[in-house]
Amino acid sequence: MRIKQYVSALLIGLTTVGLVGCSGGADNKTINVGAILSLTGVLAHGGVDARNALQLAVEEINASGGIKGRQVKLLVENTNTDPERTVSGALKLANENKVLAIVGPDNSPTAFAARSQVAEPEHIVIMSVTGSSPKLTEGNPRWFFRGATPAEFQTKSLVQYLVKEKGLKRFAILSDSGITDQIESFTKDLKAMGLEPVATEMFKSGQTNFNGPLLNIKSKNPEAIFFIGYITEGASALTQARNLGVDARFLGSIGIIYDEFIKVAGKSSEGVIASIGFTASNEAADVQKFVTAYKTKYNQDPSHAAAQAYDQVNLIFQAIQNQNLTFDSAKVEQDRVMIRDYLEQVKNYKGITSMISYSPTDHSAYKDVNILEVVNGKWKVIKHSGEAN
Amino acid sequence: MGTIIIVGITVGLIYGLVAIGYSLIWQTMGLVHFAQGDLLMIGGFLVLTFINAGFSSPLLVCILVFLAMGLIGAFIEQVAYRPIPREKHVTRIICTLGVGLILRNLAVLLWGTSSRGLPENFFPGAALALGEVSIQPVYYWTFIIGCTLVLGLVLFLYRTKYGVAMRLTAYNPALAELMGVNSKLFQSAAFMLAIGITGVAGMLISPIAFVHYNMGLSFGVKGFTAAIIGGLNSLPGSLVGGIVLGLSEVFFGKYLSGYVDVLAFTVMILVLIFKPRGLLGKVEAEKI
Numbered sequence: 001m002r003i004k005q006y007v008s009a010l011l012i013g014l015t016t017v018g019l020v021g022c023s024g025g026a027d028n029k030t031i032n033v034g035a036i037l038s039l040t041g042v043l044a045h046g047g048v049d050a051r052n053a054l055q056l057a058v059e060e061i062n063a064s065g066g067i068k069g070r071q072v073k074l075l076v077e078n079t080n081t082d083p084e085r086t087v088s089g090a091l092k093l094a095n096e097n098k099v100l101a102i103v104g105p106d107n108s109p110t111a112f113a114a115r116s117q118v119a120e121p122e123h124i125v126i127m128s129v130t131g132s133s134p135k136l137t138e139g140n141p142r143w144f145f146r147g148a149t150p151a152e153f154q155t156k157s158l159v160q161y162l163v164k165e166k167g168l169k170r171f172a173i174l175s176d177s178g179i180t181d182q183i184e185s186f187t188k189d190l191k192a193m194g195l196e197p198v199a200t201e202m203f204k205s206g207q208t209n210f211n212g213p214l215l216n217i218k219s220k221n222p223e224a225i226f227f228i229g230y231i232t233e234g235a236s237a238l239t240q241a242r243n244l245g246v247d248a249r250f251l252g253s254i255g256i257i258y259d260e261f262i263k264v265a266g267k268s269s270e271g272v273i274a275s276i277g278f279t280a281s282n283e284a285a286d287v288q289k290f291v292t293a294y295k296t297k298y299n300q301d302p303s304h305a306a307a308q309a310y311d312q313v314n315l316i317f318q319a320i321q322n323q324n325l326t327f328d329s330a331k332v333e334q335d336r337v338m339i340r341d342y343l344e345q346v347k348n349y350k351g352i353t354s355m356i357s358y359s360p361t362d363h364s365a366y367k368d369v370n371i372l373e374v375v376n377g378k379w380k381v382i383k384h385s386g387e388a389n
Numbered sequence: 390m391g392t393i394i395i396v397g398i399t400v401g402l403i404y405g406l407v408a409i410g411y412s413l414i415w416q417t418m419g420l421v422h423f424a425q426g427d428l429l430m431i432g433g434f435l436v437l438t439f440i441n442a443g444f445s446s447p448l449l450v451c452i453l454v455f456l457a458m459g460l461i462g463a464f465i466e467q468v469a470y471r472p473i474p475r476e477k478h479v480t481r482i483i484c485t486l487g488v489g490l491i492l493r494n495l496a497v498l499l500w501g502t503s504s505r506g507l508p509e510n511f512f513p514g515a516a517l518a519l520g521e522v523s524i525q526p527v528y529y530w531t532f533i534i535g536c537t538l539v540l541g542l543v544l545f546l547y548r549t550k551y552g553v554a555m556r557l558t559a560y561n562p563a564l565a566e567l568m569g570v571n572s573k574l575f576q577s578a579a580f581m582l583a584i585g586i587t588g589v590a591g592m593l594i595s596p597i598a599f600v601h602y603n604m605g606l607s608f609g610v611k612g613f614t615a616a617i618i619g620g621l622n623s624l625p626g627s628l629v630g631g632i633v634l635g636l637s638e639v640f641f642g643k644y645l646s647g648y649v650d651v652l653a654f655t656v657m658i659l660v661l662i663f664k665p666r667g668l669l670g671k672v673e674a675e676k677i
Binding site for chain 2: 040044177201203204206207208210211212213231232235236243244245260263265
């Protein structure tokens with residue numbers, strides 16, 4: 001019994017020392033930037049993509065000498081696409097690791113949590129890499145920045161394209177019941193064209209049997225079905241729809257605009273149309289430079305989550321470069337204010353995703369989108385942003 | 390209406406297979422095996438592994454998955470459940486939750502976090518036309534394989550002496566020992582059988598729902614619900630429960646898609662209120 005007690009005491013002692021020793025990473029020589037992303041979870045493909053892009057950006061800047069002679073260190077916390085873990089990860093980065101700013105997270109529910117429980121109360125900049133709910137930037141947040149296209153701009157371009165150029169009139173909506181903002185946005189855009197959705201069906205995240213809602217949609221005979229949700233559900237719904245003889249074209253929302261979707265859904269993904277700012281097939285020179293660098297390092301094309309993360313973190317680097325930071329971990333609050341102030345003055349930053357501008361009253365960036373279609377197993381731009389309808 | 394019935398029965402058959410697993414394990418081991426859903430997931434991934442290894446015949450893959458899952462079941466039973474005495478009910482249940490957790494994380498390590506589906510045309514054949522309803526191959530193959538499995542199980546349990554021995558072990562292990570039946574052996578065998586069946590269910594669901602490491606939860610709960618609706622004590626009941634659940638899901642999904650789960654569980658509650666032992670559950674009386 002004595003030995004057991006000694007061993008236990010020793011283990012507890014070592015663990016405590018280990019924990020104390022490990023916490024806090026603000027070394028006065030490095031610049032700490034944090035990230036809260038889904039390395040596992042429903043949005044793992046997006047989160048891992050974003051993390052890869054962040055690592056790439058950090059390597060690029062460190063290779064060119066760092067910022068003001070200091071090397072940048074990236075600290076990543078896994079959210080598992082879960083709001084509670086997002087908050088705890090962000091708090092750890094802010095309070096223990098004393099990061100200057102945080103990139104992430106990667107969907108609206110986790111972004112809401114990060115905004116209201118970390119960014120605004122702790123006064124630290126958090127820039128989300130995706131997250132389309134318009135409500136994320138309502139109410140004039142001063143610390144939370146959106147790094148993705150809000151839903152209302154995604155759906156507007158999509159609806160205008162389909163109605164004006166393709167002449168479609170009958171649209172159905174099949175949506176994850178946890179993501180209501182896109183339904184509102186899409187319906188509003190249809191109404192602006194004088195149309196109403198012929199059916200609006202809901203399902204729950206993780207649902208595997210879509211036959212019921214699809215049968216109802218089938219009976220209303222739509223020409224297109226706007227699917228709002230994530231990849232697995234999208235692929236299941238698409239496959240089940242085709243099995244039921246529902247031939248209507250599938251429209252995607254941001255949740256499925258990943259190469260992963262094409263991989264999972266296979267041939268049935270041909271012809272799916274969606275709208276987004278970034279796509280790897282965009283021929284512009286700066287986009288291709290990023291795509292090539294990403295592909296060389298990670299052996300796959302970057303998704304929009306990666307591109308948006310890359311733009312966000314580069315903006316943060318610019319803020320650090322151009323402001324007079326103290327780089328003193330005891331004065332990190334002052335440094336964070338300077339970063340936030342810089343970001344709010346950004347005008348027409350040419351990112352690889354789109355032109356980014358922020359202001360003290362507008363923390364939502366990306367407003368122009370491209371229309372994409374899955375052609376021959378790849379997402380292809382069929383209409384560039386800014387082109388007239 | 391025809392499509393609702395066909396799709397509902399097919400999906401229900403899959404829930405029924407998971408429910409049969411629950412029922413079989415409950416009856417022979419007195420354990421509610423909450424890792425069923427995660428084992429279905431492992432079955433689904435194993436199918437992909439076998440296909441990638443070059444096996445393309447659905448029947449062959451089915452048999453391989455059944456056998457492989459049976460072996461996995463044997464391992465789990467020996468390592469995780471056998472060491473715990475039967476009376477420690479809570480401990481055993483917590484153990485099943487632990488097994489589920491380990492399986493999920495193992496799946497991430499082995500197969501990653503992305504969802505996978507079966508290759509196109511894994512189930513060969515053309516769509517079958519039945520009146521105005523067109524049935525895709527995946528649905529009728531699921532029906533055929535599912536029914537064959539259930540039939541095989543019934544024949545085994547009621548027409549072979551090993552099946553009789555297994556049923557006796559389920560009914561009363563002490564009595565079985567007196568009759569010369571090695572009750573521990575048959576409990577293990579029943580467990581392996583249950584897991585094998587669950588694995589095949591995983592193969593049947595993967596073309597339409599895609600396999601990913603977290604899919605087990607929803608199937609585990611649905612399978613359990615189906616078993617409760619039909620009666621945990623009754624194997625045919627599990628099948629009936631599964632079909633009732635499948636039909637409810639498709640039917641309610643068509644007319645009130647936002648409330649599918651609420652309505653399906655309401656069905657379960659109603660069944661429990663009016664028939665607490667399940668639709669086909671037997672009332673057991675113990676003579677003191």
